[in-house]
Amino acid sequence: MVAAAAGYALAKYEFRGRQLIFSIILGGVLVPGTALALPLYPLLSEVRDQVQPPRTAPTYANPAQQLDYARFSSGELLACYRAERAALAAHSPDTPVTTNFMSLYRPVNQFRWAAELDVVSVDSYPDPADPEAHLLSAMTCDLTRSVGGGRSWVLMEQAPNAVNWRAVNVPKAPGQYRALSLQAVARGGDAVLSFQWRAAATGAEKFHSGMLPHAGTDSRVWREVVELGGDLGRLTPVAGRPVRAEVALLLDWESWWALELDSHPSRLRLAELLREFYRPLFEAGVNASFAHPEGDLSGYRLLLVPALYLVTDAGADNVRRFAADGGTVLISFFSGIVDPSDRIRLGGYPAPWRDLLGLRVEEFAPLPEGAAVLLDHADASGRGPAGEQAAGRVWQDVIDLRGADPLLRYAEGHLAGQAAVTRHAYGRGEAFYLGTLPDRATLRGVIEQACRQAGVESRTDLPPGVEAVTRGDYLFLINHRDRPVEVDLGGKGLDLLTSAIVGPTVVLGPRDAVVVAAGD
Amino acid sequence: MVAAAAGYALAKYEFRGRQLIFSIILGGVLVPGTALALPLYPLLSEVRDQVQPPRTAPTYANPAQQLDYARFSSGELLACYRAERAALAAHSPDTPVTTNFMSLYRPVNQFRWAAELDVVSVDSYPDPADPEAHLLSAMTCDLTRSVGGGRSWVLMEQAPNAVNWRAVNVPKAPGQYRALSLQAVARGGDAVLSFQWRAAATGAEKFHSGMLPHAGTDSRVWREVVELGGDLGRLTPVAGRPVRAEVALLLDWESWWALELDSHPSRLRLAELLREFYRPLFEAGVNASFAHPEGDLSGYRLLLVPALYLVTDAGADNVRRFAADGGTVLISFFSGIVDPSDRIRLGGYPAPWRDLLGLRVEEFAPLPEGAAVLLDHADASGRGPAGEQAAGRVWQDVIDLRGADPLLRYAEGHLAGQAAVTRHAYGRGEAFYLGTLPDRATLRGVIEQACRQAGVESRTDLPPGVEAVTRGDYLFLINHRDRPVEVDLGGKGLDLLTSAIVGPTVVLGPRDAVVVAAGD
């Protein structure tokens, strides 16, 4: 499987042009007022006369202009990529071309880019010091697969051990390199590469780990690299199989650009919100994809819509139709607020979805950083299933119910007694609304409820840190913890990694995994 | 009353010139080395040859030059204002002219500016997330009235609800918009305006609240705007009445500029210190003004002098004479240190006031940030009236008593046993000195003592968060809390807001107020 991807890796470094593209993306958006990209891309000298970048101003720069400039930057970088791809094609027409995506990287609209790549690839560098490193890298995998339209993809870069560009570079735990590599295969990756082969002895990357470390082959890292090579060979039956998901998180780079502009009610960060909504799906072993609001949603049963601040008329209609046709949607605060020109959709938020949601948001009441507001469940006790008190974070919407039923109410403050989380039947479907960001356990409960409503199977028996993903007919179970766990397979099956029959329960060692035919 | 101010509001937006002035003040001081203001004000091209702005240096720029540059910047902005006012006067000689002040805004010497305005106006944007928002806005009102020499003034801008330029923009609580508007009238405002009328649907201010919100007229904010309109009509009898104050806080922009230069013993911030000294007056229902050290002080009984680092000979004499003639003064650490050229007044601090205070400060011993030093009361027990232990913050002066009596002594550290707070009879008056910043309760006690000495009536019966202000013959009582409170009116009276007879005690609902003829 490594071999299968070698062609791409070579393509990447063989031509000076491709290296330049790589550098530009790393550098981020075009820097206003500089000629940074000019030597690379002659077209820019023409557009400079037509495009005025946002200026430093005593107060805020025009937000619609900032949004347009983000569109322009992403588009021009893509045009640069196309120009260089054409140069490659002239010399090497049969070599597939790619460039490394970088997961939730805001400057580049990956839905647009992916259509122009022969194979989609990605760099994945979760911080081993983050106890949710495996959650973030799972999201990276799903995002990469999703922007590529479900095609198999390439994990172009990951570190065998520590990187060198954080303030403190904690190494990967024993087995973590392998576990995250298997995760990539589970979530649609058909090639698993690493950066770098031999750890450099000089230069700025000499303390970035390599497959062959400074210490040589008598080393943990080298032994893990060799072990992973064997595993990947044994996973050949999985290659090319699709990952099916019934749940999608709606994501639109245009909305992301607009959401994080200045002069807003609060400083929402989409990557953090996506993590909040992705976590319960991961913990419940639910396969999820990312979908564009205007994309084909017919394959999904449940849509999660976190802070989709900007939405086109077509996108808004698409979501409404999805629900009317029997789908379940769960929309959060600060969604559907503006049109593509960053103009408020007037008359009570979220204007395009008031009927869908059965409510009107009259005003926003963001919570100060770190603050929380107590919430009551709408039933008699006010408490959750286990008797726990719920709380909201980040945001409060002032909700005027117009048919929706409250699930949770504010329990204190100026909004005490008013609805905070609601549900509403719409057509043949159902629409949930979150006027605040519930605490993790409560949010997990709401999303489980939405899954049940949508007929999506979610597991509540997975131990913390255990990942369950289905690819084709194969179930991957990966233990990301440092201690053994017992997991229910639901039956017996052949583990591709060990060629042993396992089940109906299996004990996974620290960072260990099994890959069995699903449902066996 | 809103109508009365409409002329000013129109004046402000009618002419492009005025808008520019507004922008310049927002932009702050002239930026050294740029031609920012040149297109606006031709005179600058001449002065550029004569004025050298402070330069970036390996260590500190010349502090006297920095001080002069602050004078120059404030003065040139004022000259720009005058030039544009002249252009207005040529076309519209009968239209009164103003420009928005911005409360404790350091770059602009408002005492100088106010003399050139037909009516003084101000923007007031306290943060609703600050539990002392009403305290800061009260200080803004008193400052605006004071720089205008006691004239009625205009609240030119306030937000009906949230603003959009903080990191997190918490909305105003129900009733808070009204309570702060009534506060402005209580403290001498004759017009109460808001920004913006209709909440913008586009641009950088679209999430700044307006009187008519995105949600339309079926909204809390619109209903509060309408209610306030009625209240202001009912307060017509108050318009034009003066606010009388027997207490003044001395404030001089020249001293402020010098105080906050670099290379000082500690980083004192005048706005924070003013808040400390203003709080006890607010809590005791004592009307207070701000006065210039060289101004006419004859109307006051008590002067508070927080960190008046720079003082002219005339200002120092004025304060001394005030005390000699029977007034009470309370001077804090780091006052009277330098002359207008930022030269130390030698021989023991504060050189101009050593005789007045009956002491000499030998050296400074600032406290590290967040640190405190225990203080003992000078009487036998060492404790305060309620048996509490006092503490000092921010600063310690090493005080050499030369006739003054200690009120508080340092209770620990190298200065244990030495005087920290003192009083001294001078002529027919009395002078208190604070060598440290006492904790809030202790500072309140010292200021109450100074009020008693000065014959200034202060209340100790006001519940926390209740504001009591007298304007003309009217007593305003405003509850800034979210729960009802009972307040003693001292008798019965007609409430202008409800036309009901109230008293001798009254229960004020959350954020509610009464306005009764004083002493009835």
Next chain:
Amino acid sequence: MVAAAAGYALAKYEFRGRQLIFSIILGGVLVPGTALALPLYPLLSEVRDQVQPPRTAPTYANPAQQLDYARFSSGELLACYRAERAALAAHSPDTPVTTNFMSLYRPVNQFRWAAELDVVSVDSYPDPADPEAHLLSAMTCDLTRSVGGGRSWVLMEQAPNAVNWRAVNVPKAPGQYRALSLQAVARGGDAVLSFQWRAAATGAEKFHSGMLPHAGTDSRVWREVVELGGDLGRLTPVAGRPVRAEVALLLDWESWWALELDSHPSRLRLAELLREFYRPLFEAGVNASFAHPEGDLSGYRLLLVPALYLVTDAGADNVRRFAADGGTVLISFFSGIVDPSDRIRLGGYPAPWRDLLGLRVEEFAPLPEGAAVLLDHADASGRGPAGEQAAGRVWQDVIDLRGADPLLRYAEGHLAGQAAVTRHAYGRGEAFYLGTLPDRATLRGVIEQACRQAGVESRTDLPPGVEAVTRGDYLFLINHRDRPVEVDLGGKGLDLLTSAIVGPTVVLGPRDAVVVAAGD
């Protein structure tokens, strides 16, 4: 003694050229891309064509180039010094020339500079708010003496009281000025000067203390200055005597420059590490010097080698030979990693010293900021002499033992059970290795063990904050605390400061000292 140094002080201010040199060093390294130093040093215009300074880059600048630029900057500043010294020599051939060092100041290689000074001098400005101010100033003294090759040196600048350039400038405690001045004499200083004589009344340094403060001669500071003058006269017998040290901390500016480059496993700061290794020596009354890795080590019994990241072949050989010949060395993590071109010395760290240490470091596992890892002592109980649990900070090496004996083992985490601190016999000597930074008490224990091994006498009876230094035949005992302490002199002796016979025990008042003939 003050008089003895007056010549140097005059030399410093007499010529405009010397003042410039002083300024340049304060300004630090040459600023890339500017002509800052050009007016001062014509040669620079030539080298500019040959030297390319590191550039701003999307990612890290070439580390070897950054290292070379640090060499270049230090060297060119030295060349500038030489040019100006030549100008001085032409006019005043008999005046000795110096320039102020600034203790652990990274841009200037003081070993190189000191060889060009007629007398070595230093500025010492420890922060009085730091309870270890006396420890840092002691290190400054030892460093200054060491770079000068053991010659007597001049304390060119210290503050009689507070400085003015910190955020909060805490004054020196009563007696602290004197105690730190006596410390300078104890550690080889033959002149003790202060900045400034009369506290300036104007300018950026007007709040920097002077020997004659703003308050005049009736002041604590002036009285302490006068007292110190008398003390220095009484210490005349000490002048010119050498300070002997059997322990050296290895220090190389070249390694320091390389150590603190970017893109490393963690952000080690040499000044902080030196403090950690110097503290136990100070607390045990052990005289210590700083030595260059390629210097003559024959006078020492024990070498401490904290984070000597870069080492030349000659330096590495020198340390090995020192141990082979019977010396004791204690080497920390991240030592011996690269050669002078910042190239990794391959094959397992630290390549030049694997045989010496009897181990191989396979990989690095830095600890997140503020994190700790529990350690077990290698003997049965796992606890220290007093039953305490040890802990490691900052760093973890993954150690592969090749003959060394473990002293401490990791007690938790992925490395549990593996060696963290080791010792190894080598030739006629012994080599200790620290794979982590033990907590203070544990590090002190390890260094005491190394002292015993090396035959270096260390005291365990000194009360905290008491300094014991031997210079020539004189023992200095200085109490840096605010309360009296009793110390054992080991016999009776004449105190130079009081001309009294003291001992065998002596009670030192707060910040007080005795100076007695050693061993009397």
